[in-house]
Every structure is written in C-alpha cells, then in structure tokens.
Amino acid sequence: MSTPSIVSAPPSRERTPAVSGTWAPLRQRLSLGALTSLVIGSMIGSGVFSLPQNMAAGAGAGAILIGWGITALGMLSLAMMFLQLAQAAPGVTGGVYGYARAGFGDFVGFQSAWGYWLSALIGNAGYLVVIVAAVSNLLPAAGLGAGDTAVGVAAASVLLWGYNALALRGVRTAAAVNTLVTLSKLVPLLMFVVLVGVAFKAPTFSLSMWGDAKLGPVFDQVRSTMLVTVWAFIGIEGASVFSARARSAGDVGRATMLGFGATFLLYMAITLLSLGVVPQAELAQMANPSMAGVLQKVVGPWGAVLVNIGLLVSVGGAMLAWTMLAAEVPYSAAKEEVFPGGFGGENRRQAPAAALWWSNGIVQAVLLLSLLAGNAYLALIKLATSTILLPYLVCALFALRRGAGSRALLLTGAVATVYSAWLVYAAGPVYLLLTALVYVPGLAVHALARRRRGLPVYAGAGEQVVAVLLLAAAFVTLWLIAGGVLDLQKL
Incomplete structure (x- = not known):
C-alpha cells in the first residue's frame, strides 16, 4: 500500500471520520470528551504525585519558574503541532507513527511506531509496579512488597490481564471507563491545590529562590527541571493516536489543546504551591509521593492517605489509557501494511484484539525482567521516556517539512524540533x-x-x-x- 496522501484542505466541520486507506468502517467512534479524557488520562499518571520533590531536588523556586516557562513553550509547540497537523493532514491516521511514515517513508514510519509502541509497553510495566507499591503502602498487611518483588510482580500480572480483558470489550467501553477514572483522579489533585493554596506563604516560597551551592548554576537547575517534565507530559499525542476512531477530524486537535492546557496548569500549581508550604531544602529530602508529605503538613495524616488513594486511582486510570494507546499503534500500522498483518486482527467488538494480546504479553515479559533492576519503577520510566523522544523528534521534523506551505506550521515545527532535539540531548x-x-x-x-x-x-x-x-x-x-x-x- 502506498504512503497516505496529505491534503491541504481543512477537514469537514461535522462528524467527518478521520480514516484513510483501506480501513474497514469503524462503528465505535470517540467523542471530543472521550478524546480529551484520553489525553489527560495518559499524561496524568504517577509522575505528578512526585513532582514537588522531583523539582525541588534539583532547583530553587526561581529556576523552577524558568523551567516551567521553557516547558510551556516547548510542550505548547508540540500540542500546537499535533493540532495543526490534524488540520493540514487529515488523511494521515495513527498519530506519531502516521506522521513519520507520511514524511519519511515506511522504514522511518515503522521505527517510530516500534519505538512508540515499546515505550508505551515499558511504561505500562512501570505503572503496574507503582500500582502494586501504592496498594502495599495503603495495606501493608497484604505483603505485596515494593512492587518489584516476586509477590509484587505476581500481583501486577493479575492486574495486567484484567486491563487486557477490559480493553477487549471495545475501545468505546474502555474509553468510557477511562473518562470516569480521569474525573475521579482529578478530585484529590484539585483538593490538594485548594488546600495547599490556602496555606501558601510567600516568604517560604522565596526562602531559597535561586538555590544554593549544592544545586549549582541556574542553567543546570533549569535543565534538571526540564528532565522531570518530560515524563509528566508524555501522552500529549494521545488524541492523534486515535485519530482514525474520532467522530470528527477537528476533535483531535481540540482534544490535544484542551488536555494540554488543563494538565499544564495543574502541574504548575502543584509544583509552585508546594514550595510555599515546605522550604525547598526540606522538600528536596521528602519521600515520594511527596504530595502526600506536603498535604500532611497542611491538614494532618488524612492528607497523606488522600494522596495515596489519589495515586492509586490516577495510575490505575493512566494504565488503562496506555493499554489502549499501546495496542492502537501496532494495530494502525498493520492496517497500513507497515507492521505484519497479524497485528491488525479485531474481535467482534472491533477491539484491536491481536495487538492487545501481543502488547500485554510483552509487558508481562518486561515485568519479569524488572526483577533484575535495582529500582524497577525509575529504570522503566527513564527507559520509556528516552525511547519515545525519537518519535517525537521525527514528528517535529515532519511538521517542519510540511510547513513549507504554512507559516504557522513552519514556526511551530521549528520550535518543536528544537525542543525535541533538546529533550533527546537531555536524556x-x-x-x-x-x-x-x-x-x-x-x-x-x-x-x-x-x-x-x-x-x-x-x-x-x-x-x-x-x-x-x-x-x-x-x-x-x-x-x-x-x-x-x-x-x-x-x-
């Protein structure tokens, strides 16, 4: 099959299926709300609950502000890039994979799909480890250990195949559950913002504005904050991955921008407000999930319990979103004949059944291999992050190339390319x-x-x-x- 054509005309306004090639008609379509929930649900996972300590460990409040400013520009460029590409190339489906293939051919398209897919699978294994660890924190008597022990891996494996069974019930069913879970995970996060905001003290925030000798020059501090934000924003492309299932091609870009805006404001509020409650030096030494320690200082022990429950719900929801995302990439690539055709198999609910079984089988293998790593969660997350950066860079290069006929896309592509290249270097x-x-x-x-x-x-x-x-x-x-x-x- 030839490379999907790219047309410059804008997509139809109402309920235009974003499908190309020889795809069979899809009955299960996703609304703007469902797509937005997928973007938010895939970005907000475990990382947000450790953001206060992770940021304070390498930077003072001033450097963190600069870091968020640069991150806002960089991630906004990526969000705008996916929005503009959805408008400029409505015939390209599959998100990161589709844009790479349209711009640079089957080989680069395949490698982008492969890297994105395995990044999602490695990250899913990390999510399962942290879910079990969170349950162990709440219920020590369960004896699950840290999540990367033999008992913990066994419990994670049971969860893995439970998610697989849910995803097999169909994309729309899984997306509806994801929307409910996304709304549920936002409740404790918003409660944290309100309660910590009330307790915020400007003198505490400015106590160590530019850090001390241990943190080093401001440039190094800023760089350390940006490394933390990489994992926090992975998933921004979630709507574009499901572009073939969207009710309207225009919903893909709108969901990307809505999801990014909401998530960015939440992340920034959690990070900066925490520095007004706990001094930077103390926050840097706090155990993770550090949001629990911060809220406990404000309202007492029940605050830590609330955050741990929120962590469990959040990571559980992110795991569902990424189970769907992970299967959709090889499924889409198989439909375009870039992956072996076996990955394109569906069940009667039009769920990507073959891709789900393959994907979660690999996650199971990664879980078993995680027993060899000293800190399984951090190792898995860092590897997942670095693996996905190259597909992001290829997408940005495609936007830069496609922008020859559009100044807006050319500018967005240039900024996204520089930012993506920086992230590859920072990894x-x-x-x-x-x-x-x-x-x-x-x-x-x-x-x-x-x-x-x-x-x-x-x-x-x-x-x-x-x-x-x-x-x-x-x-x-x-x-x-x-x-x-x-x-x-x-x-």
Missing part, C-alpha cells in the same frame, strides 16, 4: 544507548513485514545506514553491560 547517553537495544529487534519485524508484501527490506541506502548504526549502537551497549561499565542495577 543523556546512557539511556539513549539502552534505547538502541529496544529498537534493534524491530529491524527483524520490519524485514518480515516487507518480505511478506514482496518488497525489498530497505528502500534505499539511507535506510541501510540507519539500520547499521542501530546495530552498532546496540553492540556497544551490550559490550558496556558485559564489561560492567553499564550496571543495570544502578540505573
């Missing part, structure tokens, strides 16, 4: 090397899909060079691990 060399290990198995899957279509594995020398570089990076990574230079226990 650091260690996790980028580990990312190569994630991408290399995709070379074999890509080759299989191309051969089954009777096509050569690579369309040109450039694709072969990229494949060789990936293999070389993976070899170097394995060599460093074998030599003890990279210690997986210390990630």
Whole structure:
C-alpha cells in the first residue's frame, strides 16, 4: 500500500471520520470528551504525585519558574503541532507513527511506531509496579512488597490481564471507563491545590529562590527541571493516536489543546504551591509521593492517605489509557501494511484484539525482567521516556517539512524540533544507548513485514545506514553491560 496522501484542505466541520486507506468502517467512534479524557488520562499518571520533590531536588523556586516557562513553550509547540497537523493532514491516521511514515517513508514510519509502541509497553510495566507499591503502602498487611518483588510482580500480572480483558470489550467501553477514572483522579489533585493554596506563604516560597551551592548554576537547575517534565507530559499525542476512531477530524486537535492546557496548569500549581508550604531544602529530602508529605503538613495524616488513594486511582486510570494507546499503534500500522498483518486482527467488538494480546504479553515479559533492576519503577520510566523522544523528534521534523506551505506550521515545527532535539540531548547517553537495544529487534519485524508484501527490506541506502548504526549502537551497549561499565542495577 502506498504512503497516505496529505491534503491541504481543512477537514469537514461535522462528524467527518478521520480514516484513510483501506480501513474497514469503524462503528465505535470517540467523542471530543472521550478524546480529551484520553489525553489527560495518559499524561496524568504517577509522575505528578512526585513532582514537588522531583523539582525541588534539583532547583530553587526561581529556576523552577524558568523551567516551567521553557516547558510551556516547548510542550505548547508540540500540542500546537499535533493540532495543526490534524488540520493540514487529515488523511494521515495513527498519530506519531502516521506522521513519520507520511514524511519519511515506511522504514522511518515503522521505527517510530516500534519505538512508540515499546515505550508505551515499558511504561505500562512501570505503572503496574507503582500500582502494586501504592496498594502495599495503603495495606501493608497484604505483603505485596515494593512492587518489584516476586509477590509484587505476581500481583501486577493479575492486574495486567484484567486491563487486557477490559480493553477487549471495545475501545468505546474502555474509553468510557477511562473518562470516569480521569474525573475521579482529578478530585484529590484539585483538593490538594485548594488546600495547599490556602496555606501558601510567600516568604517560604522565596526562602531559597535561586538555590544554593549544592544545586549549582541556574542553567543546570533549569535543565534538571526540564528532565522531570518530560515524563509528566508524555501522552500529549494521545488524541492523534486515535485519530482514525474520532467522530470528527477537528476533535483531535481540540482534544490535544484542551488536555494540554488543563494538565499544564495543574502541574504548575502543584509544583509552585508546594514550595510555599515546605522550604525547598526540606522538600528536596521528602519521600515520594511527596504530595502526600506536603498535604500532611497542611491538614494532618488524612492528607497523606488522600494522596495515596489519589495515586492509586490516577495510575490505575493512566494504565488503562496506555493499554489502549499501546495496542492502537501496532494495530494502525498493520492496517497500513507497515507492521505484519497479524497485528491488525479485531474481535467482534472491533477491539484491536491481536495487538492487545501481543502488547500485554510483552509487558508481562518486561515485568519479569524488572526483577533484575535495582529500582524497577525509575529504570522503566527513564527507559520509556528516552525511547519515545525519537518519535517525537521525527514528528517535529515532519511538521517542519510540511510547513513549507504554512507559516504557522513552519514556526511551530521549528520550535518543536528544537525542543525535541533538546529533550533527546537531555536524556543523556546512557539511556539513549539502552534505547538502541529496544529498537534493534524491530529491524527483524520490519524485514518480515516487507518480505511478506514482496518488497525489498530497505528502500534505499539511507535506510541501510540507519539500520547499521542501530546495530552498532546496540553492540556497544551490550559490550558496556558485559564489561560492567553499564550496571543495570544502578540505573
């Protein structure tokens, strides 16, 4: 099948199916509210509950303000990019994968889909670990451990297949449950903002405005805050991933902007208000989820209980959103004949059944492997973050290229490209090397899909060079691990 065409005409205003190619008609369509809930639900997971400590650990209040300003510009550029691409290229479905393929061909499209997919699966394993850990905190007698013990992994596995069963009931059913859970998770977060806002004291906020010698120069402080925000905003593309199931192509962009705006304001309020209740130095040493410690200082022990319950609901909801997102990417790619066709299998409810079974089978394997990591949650989340950055960068480059006929898209694409490139740099060399290990198995899957279509594995020398570089990076990574230079226990 040829690369989806890109048309410049705006999409129809009312209930225009955002479907291209030879996709079969989809009965289960998602409304603007459902799409917005997917964006918010996929972004707000576990990270928000640790934001106060994570930000204070590397920066003073002044640097945090600057960091949020830069993040606002960068993430707004990404949100605007997905909005403008939805308008400029309504015939392209699949979000991150679709834009990469439309701009740079099957190979880059496949690699973007593969990286995004595995990033989601690795992140899902991290979510399951933290869900079990949260239950263990609330119910110590359950004996589940920290979430990355053998008992904890067993409990996480039961949860995993429960989510799989729910997602198999159909995208619209799962999206309705996600909307309910998203609304539920916002209640404790908004309560935190109100209660901590009432207790806010300006002198406490300004006590360590620019940090101390331990935190280093302001530039380094700002950089540390931006690293924290990367994971917090992953999921901003959630609506575009489901573009083929949207009731209206225009809803995709609107849901992206609504979800980003609401989430950004919430994140910033939680971070900055906490610094007005607990001094930066004390907040930096607080145990996570640090929101619990902050609220406990304001209202007493019940505040910590409220936050822990909110954490459980939030991560549980994010896990559902990402279970759906993770399956939709290989499903969409299979429909466009970039992934092997087996991933495109549906059940009678039009749920992407084959992709769900494959996806959650891999999550199960990652859970078992997490027993080898010293801090499974942090290691999984950092690897998931670095894996998804390259697809973001490719999307931004597509927007830059597509912007030749639109000044607005050209400007947005330029800012998004610079920001995405900065995030790749900020991720650091260690996790980028580990990312190569994630991408290399995709070379074999890509080759299989191309051969089954009777096509050569690579369309040109450039694709072969990229494949060789990936293999070389993976070899170097394995060599460093074998030599003890990279210690997986210390990630």
